[in-house]
Amino acid sequence: MRISRAIAAALVAVTTLTGCGVQAPVEEKNSIVVYAGRSEELVRPLIDQFEEETGISVEVRYAGSAELAAQLLEEGKNSPADVFFAQDAGALGAIAKAGLLTKLPSEIYDLVPTSYSAADGSWVGVSGRVRVLNYNPETVTQLPASVYDLADPSWKGRIGIAPTNASFQAFVTAMRVLDGDEKTLVWLEAMKQNAVLFEKNGAILEAVEAGQIDAGLINHYYWFARAQEVGLENMKSALGQFRASDAGNLINAAGVGILKDSTAARKFVEYLLSETGQAYFAEETREYPLVEGVKMVDDLTPLSEIPAPNVDLSDLDTLDQTLELIRQAGLI
Amino acid sequence: MQKPPVALIAMGVFAALASLVPLGYLLIRLGSGFDKALAELSRPRTFELLGNTLLLTVSVTITAIVIGLFQAWLVTRSNLPFAGFFAVLGTLPLAIPSYVLALSYTSMFSWFSGFFASWITLSLATAPYVFLGVSAALVRVDTSQEEVARSLGLSRFRVFTKVTWPQIKTAATASGLLVALYTLSEFGAVSILRYDTFTRAIYNAYRGSFDRTAAASLAVVLVLLTLIALYFERRVRNRYLSVEASGRRNLVELGNWKVLAMTMFGVLGLFGAGFPIAALTGWAFVGSSRSTWGELLSALGSSLSLALLAGVVIGIFATAVALWNVRYGSRFSSLIETTVWSSHALPAIVVGLALVFVGANLTPWIYQTVWLLVFAYLILFLPNALSVIATPMGQVSRGQEQVARSLGLSQVGAIFKLVIPVATPGILAGMALASLTVLKELPATLLLRPNEVDTLATKLWSATETLSYAQAAPYALALIIIAGVPALALNAQARKLASEVR
Numbered sequence: 001m002r003i004s005r006a007i008a009a010a011l012v013a014v015t016t017l018t019g020c021g022v023q024a025p026v027e028e029k030n031s032i033v034v035y036a037g038r039s040e041e042l043v044r045p046l047i048d049q050f051e052e053e054t055g056i057s058v059e060v061r062y063a064g065s066a067e068l069a070a071q072l073l074e075e076g077k078n079s080p081a082d083v084f085f086a087q088d089a090g091a092l093g094a095i096a097k098a099g100l101l102t103k104l105p106s107e108i109y110d111l112v113p114t115s116y117s118a119a120d121g122s123w124v125g126v127s128g129r130v131r132v133l134n135y136n137p138e139t140v141t142q143l144p145a146s147v148y149d150l151a152d153p154s155w156k157g158r159i160g161i162a163p164t165n166a167s168f169q170a171f172v173t174a175m176r177v178l179d180g181d182e183k184t185l186v187w188l189e190a191m192k193q194n195a196v197l198f199e200k201n202g203a204i205l206e207a208v209e210a211g212q213i214d215a216g217l218i219n220h221y222y223w224f225a226r227a228q229e230v231g232l233e234n235m236k237s238a239l240g241q242f243r244a245s246d247a248g249n250l251i252n253a254a255g256v257g258i259l260k261d262s263t264a265a266r267k268f269v270e271y272l273l274s275e276t277g278q279a280y281f282a283e284e285t286r287e288y289p290l291v292e293g294v295k296m297v298d299d300l301t302p303l304s305e306i307p308a309p310n311v312d313l314s315d316l317d318t319l320d321q322t323l324e325l326i327r328q329a330g331l332i
Numbered sequence: 333m334q335k336p337p338v339a340l341i342a343m344g345v346f347a348a349l350a351s352l353v354p355l356g357y358l359l360i361r362l363g364s365g366f367d368k369a370l371a372e373l374s375r376p377r378t379f380e381l382l383g384n385t386l387l388l389t390v391s392v393t394i395t396a397i398v399i400g401l402f403q404a405w406l407v408t409r410s411n412l413p414f415a416g417f418f419a420v421l422g423t424l425p426l427a428i429p430s431y432v433l434a435l436s437y438t439s440m441f442s443w444f445s446g447f448f449a450s451w452i453t454l455s456l457a458t459a460p461y462v463f464l465g466v467s468a469a470l471v472r473v474d475t476s477q478e479e480v481a482r483s484l485g486l487s488r489f490r491v492f493t494k495v496t497w498p499q500i501k502t503a504a505t506a507s508g509l510l511v512a513l514y515t516l517s518e519f520g521a522v523s524i525l526r527y528d529t530f531t532r533a534i535y536n537a538y539r540g541s542f543d544r545t546a547a548a549s550l551a552v553v554l555v556l557l558t559l560i561a562l563y564f565e566r567r568v569r570n571r572y573l574s575v576e577a578s579g580r581r582n583l584v585e586l587g588n589w590k591v592l593a594m595t596m597f598g599v600l601g602l603f604g605a606g607f608p609i610a611a612l613t614g615w616a617f618v619g620s621s622r623s624t625w626g627e628l629l630s631a632l633g634s635s636l637s638l639a640l641l642a643g644v645v646i647g648i649f650a651t652a653v654a655l656w657n658v659r660y661g662s663r664f665s666s667l668i669e670t671t672v673w674s675s676h677a678l679p680a681i682v683v684g685l686a687l688v689f690v691g692a693n694l695t696p697w698i699y700q701t702v703w704l705l706v707f708a709y710l711i712l713f714l715p716n717a718l719s720v721i722a723t724p725m726g727q728v729s730r731g732q733e734q735v736a737r738s739l740g741l742s743q744v745g746a747i748f749k750l751v752i753p754v755a756t757p758g759i760l761a762g763m764a765l766a767s768l769t770v771l772k773e774l775p776a777t778l779l780l781r782p783n784e785v786d787t788l789a790t791k792l793w794s795a796t797e798t799l800s801y802a803q804a805a806p807y808a809l810a811l812i813i814i815a816g817v818p819a820l821a822l823n824a825q826a827r828k829l830a831s832e833v834r
Binding site: 033039040041059060061062063064066067069070071073074075076078079080091094164166197198199203206212229320327332 | 542689
């Protein structure tokens with residue numbers, strides 16, 4: 001793992017050296033193409049504002065993060081994209097591994113704590129999301145202390161998971177990094193027995209809300225989005241965390257990387273990490289700002305108070321083995 | 333045997349080469365990791381997927397053929413009351429994307445998942461293909477033979493299997509093939525209904541692990557399955573028949589079965605169309621998210637123009653391939669037709685990524701333009717149009733064509749003055765079917781559309797992605813209404829034929 005990262009770093013260094021020369025000035029540009037794996041509804045107002053403030057015109061391609069990553073991999077060096085704004089670290093990691101991202105300048109990279117960014121500086125986190133237990137307070141009166149407790153036969157048919165979902169897979173990777181493959185596999189096999197399987201986090205939330213299952217593992221903001229759609233008072237389910245440092249409390253991030261370096265691309269990334277950009281995501285999606293010193297939305301638990309496990313997001317790049325375990329357990 | 337005009341050969345070869353693009357891409361992907369591909373294929377999971385996929389494909393195909401055949405027979409050959417209304421009901425599910433169908437069921441009944449759910453959903457979604465194809469063939473069946481067989485004492489059932497079936501076999505197996513390949517490449521519904529097939533595994537390989545080699549090796553299996561299906565279809569079907577619609581005939585008296593027949597039609601229509609439309613209308617009233625008229629109209633505009641453009645292009649190529657194959661059939665022409673079909677079971681994401689690869693690296697001047705997107709639709713949906721257009725191409729007999737030639741018309745003149753005019757309703761029906769499928773298409777559209785162009789399908793996708801159902805509803809309803817137009821045009825075509833005999 002460490003070796004592959006060293007190779008990746010070397011690759012980035014080589015491409016920078018051969019591609020642009022050592023101290024070549026950054027290309028001046030006033031229009032960029034952004035591949036956005038986040039929803040148009042969410043991103044567009046911010047981009048409109050960016051265009052207005054900077055005079056840089058932005059052409060955006062919206063699709064799922066994974067589909068865009070697959071598209072970028074096929075396009076290779078001939079991609080029309082300047083910037084990739086992805087929903088999760090996995091999609092960015094795949095692009096970085098293929099050597100398609102340039103190393104970010106330190107004035108951008110240093111804005112965000114390194115645990116939410118790529119270790120080799122190829123991408124940087126923009127907003128954080130927390131894995132939570134979404135539960136029905138009527139049927140779940142005592143919260144399980146650990147995500148491992150869900151393996152207990154008493155949870156049979158009551159807990160929802162989304163094994164093909166990128167956030168779930170990132171959480172399983174964290175579990176592997178923290179507790180080892182063996183323990184993870186045992187848990188996954190128990191989940192094969194206990195869990196009701198869903199395709200998406202949102203579908204789990206719906207099932208908990210409808211009382212079809214008692215609890216589910218999701219990202220925190222789905223609950224807030226739903227509350228916005230139907231009204232807080234109409235929410236039947238609640239959110240809970242596991243005990244401190246539990247893998248089930250993983251903090252993950254959406255992030256951004258630059259494929260073709262230019263002044264405009266840098267300005268765009270800086271804008272996402274500016275006070276305006278950070279506050280925007282916090283308010284619109286109820287995600288967490290990752291740049292320090294940006295004010296939080298009132299009803300969210302501050303990121304520092306989340307009992308999250310101590311995992312570096314760029315350590316979650318062994319998705320292959322995770323998928324292998326999930327398959328072995330028969331969940332996908 | 334006459335030689336076909338050069339233009340037909342050129343267009344046919346172009347269409348076949350287009351279909352080979354995704355296959356070539358798969359070979360490149362496999363070549364870059366052959367050992368890995370073999371390892372992927374020899375996993376026990378591959379066999380599990382194969383079992384699942386075959387089970388679903390066979391069950392859906394049989395069910396759709398049975399449903400479609402019954403519906404077609406009732407509408408064209410029996411004295412079913414309100415046949416026109418029931419014919420519309422039989423076609424309507426065609427306007428509803430299968431992922432919308434699946435979503436509307438699961439949003440109501442969360443237990444609705446797995447094999448059973450996928451089987452029901454896809455059978456309902458695909459039965460109209462059989463209904464339309466077989467109706468068009470049934471009205472051409474020579475009923476005098478049936479009457480002779482009846483008078484010789486054969487039971488109604490034996491008459492059907494011995495006399496009628498051989499005459500509609502080609503249409504039934506051709507539409508059955510369409511259903512089978514549709515099921516093989518279907519992603520949206522099986523993924524919502526959580527049933528593991530090859531196509532779902534291919535999507536997950538791209539999405540979960542960005543593993544293009546694994547995805548390609550699974551996709552190659554789908555191509556092999558397609559070739560096997562094609563082989564059987566070719567074995568079963570007859571040559572294209574060139575029979576005129578026969579004259580007025582006696583309709584079979586349903587008697588007491590009438591109520592049962594109407595109930596069956598009603599129930600199928602209720603689940604295939606009524607229920608999803610009701611569910612969508614319901615979504616529009618829950619929740620607070622709203623979409624603006626401006627966005628709706630602009631998505632509607634791009635959907636319409638894309639569908640129209642692609643429909644015309646696909647229709648023209650399908651006409652060329654069908655003309656060549658039906659009127660100047662040779663080994664070469666049937667090889668071309670087989671090639672066109674060979675990539676039809678590939679999931680749209682594979683075709684889309686193949687064109688991303690080719691477009692970005694070899695033809696950047698058309699990459700992310702409408703033209704490459706239309707090219708993708710041509711690869712994806714030419715077989716759909718072909719299945720409708722082939723039969724009408726045989727309607728003008730060779731004798732009639734020769735008479736026209738002897739009266740001084742050139743070969744090309746005879747095609748344009750005689751064959752095409754007679755086949756025009758069929759060609760329009762083929763274009764309608766192509767436009768309809770283009771309207772509903774999502775994965776390739778997402779990958780290949782020009783930046784910042786939205787269609788009804790992509791808007792619907794992004795709204796359901798963020799679970800804003802209230803916002804999704806108008807797009808879904810607009811899609812169904814728009815797709816309803818070609819669906820009804822197809823139906824009108826079938827009914828016009830039917831009315832000639834009723």
